[in-house]
Amino acid sequence: MEKRVTFKGWLLPLCLIAPQVFISAVFFFYPAGQAVWQSLFIPDPFGLSSQFVGLENFEYLLGDPYYRASFVTTAIFSTLVTLAAMIPALFLAVMADRLVKSARVYRTLLIWPYAVAPAVAGVLWLFMFNTRVGVIAWYLGQLGYDWNHVLNEGEAMGLVVVASAWGRISYNFLFFFAALQAVPRSIIEAAAIDGARFWRRFFTIVLPLLSPITFFLLVVNIVYAFFETFGVIHTITSGGPQQATTILVYKVFSDGFVGQDLGSSAAQSVILLLLVGLLTVLQFKYIEKRVHY
Amino acid sequence: MATEITGMVEKRGMGLWLTHVAMIVGVLVIFFPIWLAFVASTVSQPEIVRPPMPVWPGDQFIENYTAALFSGVNVPVAVMLGNSLIMAVGIAVGKIIISLLSAFAIVYFRFPGRNFFFWLIFITLMLPVEVRIVPTYEVIAGFGMLNSYSGLIFPLIASATATFLFRQFFLTVPDELAEAARVDGARPMRFFWDILLPMSRTNIAALFVILFIYGWNQYLWPLLITTDPSMNTIVMGIKQMFPSGDDVADWPVIMATSILAMIPPVVVVISMQKLFIRGLVDSEK
Amino acid sequence: MATVELDDIRKSFGPTEVIKGVSVDVADGEFIVIVGPSGCGKSTLLRMVAGLETITEGELRIGGTRVNAREPMDRDIAMVFQNYALYPHMSVAQNMGYGLRIKGLPKPEIAAKVQEAAELLQLTDFLDRKPRQLSGGQRQRVAMGRAIVREPSVFLFDEPLSNLDAKLRVQMRLEIRELQAKLGITSLYVTHDQVEAMTMADRMIVMNEGRVEQIGTPLDVYERPESLFAAQFIGSPSMNILAVEGREDGLHLDAMILPNPTGVSGPVMLGLRPEHLSPDPGGPIAMKVLLSEPLGANTLLHGKLAGGQSFTASLPGVHRADHRDEPLRLSILPENMHVFDRDTERRVG
Numbered sequence: 001m002e003k004r005v006t007f008k009g010w011l012l013p014l015c016l017i018a019p020q021v022f023i024s025a026v027f028f029f030y031p032a033g034q035a036v037w038q039s040l041f042i043p044d045p046f047g048l049s050s051q052f053v054g055l056e057n058f059e060y061l062l063g064d065p066y067y068r069a070s071f072v073t074t075a076i077f078s079t080l081v082t083l084a085a086m087i088p089a090l091f092l093a094v095m096a097d098r099l100v101k102s103a104r105v106y107r108t109l110l111i112w113p114y115a116v117a118p119a120v121a122g123v124l125w126l127f128m129f130n131t132r133v134g135v136i137a138w139y140l141g142q143l144g145y146d147w148n149h150v151l152n153e154g155e156a157m158g159l160v161v162v163a164s165a166w167g168r169i170s171y172n173f174l175f176f177f178a179a180l181q182a183v184p185r186s187i188i189e190a191a192a193i194d195g196a197r198f199w200r201r202f203f204t205i206v207l208p209l210l211s212p213i214t215f216f217l218l219v220v221n222i223v224y225a226f227f228e229t230f231g232v233i234h235t236i237t238s239g240g241p242q243q244a245t246t247i248l249v250y251k252v253f254s255d256g257f258v259g260q261d262l263g264s265s266a267a268q269s270v271i272l273l274l275l276v277g278l279l280t281v282l283q284f285k286y287i288e289k290r291v292h293y
Numbered sequence: 294m295a296t297e298i299t300g301m302v303e304k305r306g307m308g309l310w311l312t313h314v315a316m317i318v319g320v321l322v323i324f325f326p327i328w329l330a331f332v333a334s335t336v337s338q339p340e341i342v343r344p345p346m347p348v349w350p351g352d353q354f355i356e357n358y359t360a361a362l363f364s365g366v367n368v369p370v371a372v373m374l375g376n377s378l379i380m381a382v383g384i385a386v387g388k389i390i391i392s393l394l395s396a397f398a399i400v401y402f403r404f405p406g407r408n409f410f411f412w413l414i415f416i417t418l419m420l421p422v423e424v425r426i427v428p429t430y431e432v433i434a435g436f437g438m439l440n441s442y443s444g445l446i447f448p449l450i451a452s453a454t455a456t457f458l459f460r461q462f463f464l465t466v467p468d469e470l471a472e473a474a475r476v477d478g479a480r481p482m483r484f485f486w487d488i489l490l491p492m493s494r495t496n497i498a499a500l501f502v503i504l505f506i507y508g509w510n511q512y513l514w515p516l517l518i519t520t521d522p523s524m525n526t527i528v529m530g531i532k533q534m535f536p537s538g539d540d541v542a543d544w545p546v547i548m549a550t551s552i553l554a555m556i557p558p559v560v561v562v563i564s565m566q567k568l569f570i571r572g573l574v575d576s577e578k
Numbered sequence: 579m580a581t582v583e584l585d586d587i588r589k590s591f592g593p594t595e596v597i598k599g600v601s602v603d604v605a606d607g608e609f610i611v612i613v614g615p616s617g618c619g620k621s622t623l624l625r626m627v628a629g630l631e632t633i634t635e636g637e638l639r640i641g642g643t644r645v646n647a648r649e650p651m652d653r654d655i656a657m658v659f660q661n662y663a664l665y666p667h668m669s670v671a672q673n674m675g676y677g678l679r680i681k682g683l684p685k686p687e688i689a690a691k692v693q694e695a696a697e698l699l700q701l702t703d704f705l706d707r708k709p710r711q712l713s714g715g716q717r718q719r720v721a722m723g724r725a726i727v728r729e730p731s732v733f734l735f736d737e738p739l740s741n742l743d744a745k746l747r748v749q750m751r752l753e754i755r756e757l758q759a760k761l762g763i764t765s766l767y768v769t770h771d772q773v774e775a776m777t778m779a780d781r782m783i784v785m786n787e788g789r790v791e792q793i794g795t796p797l798d799v800y801e802r803p804e805s806l807f808a809a810q811f812i813g814s815p816s817m818n819i820l821a822v823e824g825r826e827d828g829l830h831l832d833a834m835i836l837p838n839p840t841g842v843s844g845p846v847m848l849g850l851r852p853e854h855l856s857p858d859p860g861g862p863i864a865m866k867v868l869l870s871e872p873l874g875a876n877t878l879l880h881g882k883l884a885g886g887q888s889f890t891a892s893l894p895g896v897h898r899a900d901h902r903d904e905p906l907r908l909s910i911l912p913e914n915m916h917v918f919d920r921d922t923e924r925r926v927g
Binding site: 012017019020030032033035038091095110111113116118120123124127138169174198227230257265273 | 308309312313315316319320323324326327329330333341342344345346348390391392394395397398399400401402403404405406407410413414417424425426427428429430431432447448450451453456463464468471480481482484506509510512513516517528529531532541544547548551554555558559561562563566569570
């Protein structure tokens with residue numbers, strides 16, 4: 001899509017675009033380039049010089065059992081977060097869509113958690129499941145279940161998944177609800193006349209109509225689970241126990257800043273860059289009609 | 294009998310009540326963590342460390358919030374709130390300004406390198422700061438921007454989402470308006486100020502809501518570059534309030550801080566609900 | 579007030595030439611209508627005069643001065659757009675005064691000029707409204723008002739009435755014409771509607787595929803179309819065109835022989851306006867009527883000639899096509915017959 005009208009001149013537009021290009025260059029392209037560059041070196045233990053090692057950092061990473069484990073952890077984590085964030089949201093949206101007058105009231109009530117930062121969500125859930133004071137942990141103890149996410153890897157994973165998915169339910173609900181409201185009433189009415197009952201209508205008519213938005217949300221939620229859940233994990237488990245909740249982004253942080261292993265951290269950044277690229281391409285499948293140039 | 298009618302497919306009686314029950318249960322489950330945090334912020338420490346804690350608010354509201362706001366743990370929460378506000382507003386305003394300008398250039402001009410710059414900006418569309426933290430940290434450290442507002446703000450302005458939103462909007466502005474402005478004698482920047490900017494008001498407001506929340510909720514970046522507690526933002530500062538080792542956390546103050554950390558973005562979202570939903574749907578699509 | 583001279587104006591988009599050499603001298607105060615089907619280049623031509631499109635070749639003079647390289651604002655023109663192009667966030671008064679504000683006129687002076695134009699256009703009650711609170715006709719007037727307050731030497735209209743309903747169009751047509759006559763400002767008016775062209779123009783320019791088919795007064799074009807295209811485009815219902823053979827004894831079409839007013843020989847195209855045909859039991863044209871459309875004052879008869887060609891006649895009064903088996907016989911005066919060359923499609927004689 002192009003404008004028919006354009007203004008003349010080239011100096012003014014270059015000045016207009018300069019701030020964004022400058023900021024992108026300094027804070028995006030240069031660091032990204034640095035990541036690629038650093039990934040090819042290993043610094044000596046004193047950080048005084050570094051040695052060019054080619055792809056050794058990558059070879060080492062891919063052979064490193066901890067890194068591979070982190071990959072698996074990320075895959076499990078993001079799958080669970082995506083499911084836990086989307087299925088309740090879809091259910092609630094379908095319910096809200098059945099209501100007319102009160103749907104907006106429920107929507108207002110459900111928007112809330114979206115505004116809560118992932119790190120704050122982490123603190124809230126940590127509080128409920130804290131081994132000493134957590135109210136849910138205490139009731140579980142009364143029922144004879146000894147909750148301890150500090151030691152139990154599965155429980156730790158479960159907790160970060162729920163805390164990460166919680167705020168996302170609002171987000172997904174908004175999109176599902178908007179999509180459901182956009183389904184033409186006449187189609188539903190036609191199906192009703194054909195004798196389809198509610199759930200049958202839902203699975204045969206509505207759900208297929210929702211598939212584009214579902215696909216979109218799938219990608220967006222995976223991106224969220226990959227990159228934006230750092231706050232949740234850092235507040236609740238700090239990647240533990242035994243790295244059971246160390247997802248890839250967390251590992252870049254802990255290796256780079258805590259472990260000071262810059263070469264490995266840079267190589268991990270590069271791998272993440274590639275993953276982001278892949279997800280972007282996926283997302284493009286959805287938005288290509290909009291962002292064509 | 295309760296009925297709600299949508300076209301001719303109407304629900305009544307049991308079905309409707311069950312729907313309401315499902316919604317209410319959903320809302321309660323979603324709300325429970327926030328409720329519990331609020332309760333914890335109104336009771337005393339001994340009430341919390343002897344589980345189970347109460348489920349109704351206590352009488353320590355003023356004490357806890359005063360303690361949090363004006364003394365905090367490492368630094369008064371009021372300071373962190375101020376830092377968060379500056380960061381969130383800075384990111385939102387900064388992104389909106391540079392995006393408006395670059396979108397205007399890309400849509401309304403043909404200049405050498407336009408394609409190149411377009412793709413340059415486009416590539417930054419998806420890349421979160423989390424992926425390039427170490428080198429970005431080094432850049433900021435090199436500029437001496439650690440523990441500074443500019444260090445908090447600038448790296449997070451480098452994203453293309455807002456540029457694309459404005460570009461999409463500018464493309465929907467009728468060509469005739471720019472032509473009429475040219476015939477009226479408006480030069481490009483005059484057209485931008487007098488016509489395009491006022492017409493973009495709703496989009497700017499919607500985007501502001503989204504970006505404010507984005508900025509407010511940042512965690513990793515402030516965690517890295519603000520080593521000085523007086524520069525902490527509230528979202529990352531909460532974690533710093535937990536004691537290391539086996540000491541018992543000051544839960545009422547921490548929970549009061551959590552509630553305080555939620556209030557600004559929640560108020561923005563609820564009060565500007567329509568704009569927010571519009572901005573969300575537009576910016577993601 | 580100014581003259582507008584177009585001297586072999588051409589426009590190319592890449593290798594495609596869309597305006598293929600247009601020359602016309604517009605006199606001071608004249609109302610010129612540029613008419614043609616969509617895609618004929620009429621809007622592009624107007625936008626070149628406005629300065630919104632660059633001129634690839636040729637010279638454009640306004641008031642005797644070459645203005646090819648000037649910005650729109652420096653050409654002393656005002657334009658009324660098809661979609662009005664009103665600034666949605668400004669009130670009517672602000673819309674009308676925007677050009678003057680940019681020129682830096684003092685506020686009271688702007689207000690006075692806007693007030694004057696608003697009175698002329700009966701817009702005084704709406705000055706504080708936003709465009710979306712106005713009806714289509716009112717928006718049209720605001721767009722006119724915006725042009726008027728600038729006191730330009732040339733008005734440019736780009737299909738200004740095409741978004742209005744039929745009734746309003748007739749009314750606005752009259753208003754624009756009256757206003758222009760009162761102000762005496764040279765005007766170029768683009769439309770695809772031949773009725774607007776006929777009723778409004780001092781002179782019209784008939785365009786087709788980037789070329790000028792004919793320039794002349796409406797009656798000139800109607801009575802003496804210079805090309806097959808102009809003949810068919812102007813007039814409603816459109817002219818019957820028949821391929822005939824010119825011989826010494828007349829124009830032959832199958833078994834029919836019509837008079838040969840120009841004395842051409844060989845294959846030519848013959849144009850007959852439906853309204854110039856009259857029923858005549860001894861007439862040379864025999865038409866089998868298939869359909870009649872009574873319009874009250876006249877009746878349109880659609881049918882076929884013996885050779886299968888479609889043919890339309892418009893006869894005064896009411897004609898019932900009761901006896902459809904019998905062909906209807908028609909005749910036409912030789913001065914109403916238009917003959918065109920078959921290859922160049924230009925008028926012969």
